[in-house]
Amino acid sequence: MIRINYQLNVQVAGGPKASYAGSLQVEAYDVINVAVPPATDDLEIQLQPGTASEQVTFLMITSDRFADLSYKVNDAAATEVYALNAPQLLIGSGAVSLLDEVPQPLVISNAHGTEAANINILVGRDATPAP
Numbered sequence: 001m002i003r004i005n006y007q008l009n010v011q012v013a014g015g016p017k018a019s020y021a022g023s024l025q026v027e028a029y030d031v032i033n034v035a036v037p038p039a040t041d042d043l044e045i046q047l048q049p050g051t052a053s054e055q056v057t058f059l060m061i062t063s064d065r066f067a068d069l070s071y072k073v074n075d076a077a078a079t080e081v082y083a084l085n086a087p088q089l090l091i092g093s094g095a096v097s098l099l100d101e102v103p104q105p106l107v108i109s110n111a112h113g114t115e116a117a118n119i120n121i122l123v124g125r126d127a128t129p130a131p
Helices: none
Strands: 002-011 017-026 028-036 040-045 056-063 069-073 088-091 106-110 117-125
Touching: 002 028, 002 088, 002 117, 017 056, 017 117, 028 040, 028 106, 106 117
Parallel strands: none
Antiparallel strands: 002 017, 028 117, 040 106, 056 088, 056 117, 069 106
16 A cells, blocks of 8 residues: 655745644555646546446546636536646545546647647556445
């Protein structure tokens, strides 16, 4: 098993702060780095090799810039479009399933006309899902 450690720190300026640290056991992880060219619609990025539900239990999506980025899950024709306007972190199969029980693939769009976006994805998953 592989341990993914994470630490979250949030503070409101002049207000409350909260922190949480934890870890998650996974059987495998994937690091995905993809350059999405300017004015690109529906670039598919595969997140997992299989179609088992709840296989992905950790998903972190970051980019070198966040303007004009969006994604869909599993299908370029999907009607649900998520703005990628800040780093996104989903921990646990329950959080990941908010996107879909089997998030495969992410379909990224870069509406910026002149700048590419370097998308970085860390996936933690079960490598031996039950059939």
